[in-house]
Amino acid sequence: MLNQVLLYSGSAFISLWGVAHLFPTRSVVSGFGDISVDNKRIITMEWIIEGIALIFIGLINAIVTT
Numbered sequence: 001m002l003n004q005v006l007l008y009s010g011s012a013f014i015s016l017w018g019v020a021h022l023f024p025t026r027s028v029v030s031g032f033g034d035i036s037v038d039n040k041r042i043i044t045m046e047w048i049i050e051g052i053a054l055i056f057i058g059l060i061n062a063i064v065t066t
Helices: 002-022 025-030 037-065
Strands: none
Touching (some): 002 037
16 A cells, blocks of 8 residues: 555655656757857757656556556
């Protein structure tokens, strides 16, 4: 019972961390200063993929725990 509670809470934490990772994307990209449009797009894509990967890892963990 305790194992499942810890696994689900860990899954929720990781998923919420991924959602929170998506919100500051614009400010993170603007923090790099004056860079080319291609570099801005690459950083944006990488930042979004990191957030989605965290959400996916949390969901996979929750699904496997069942």
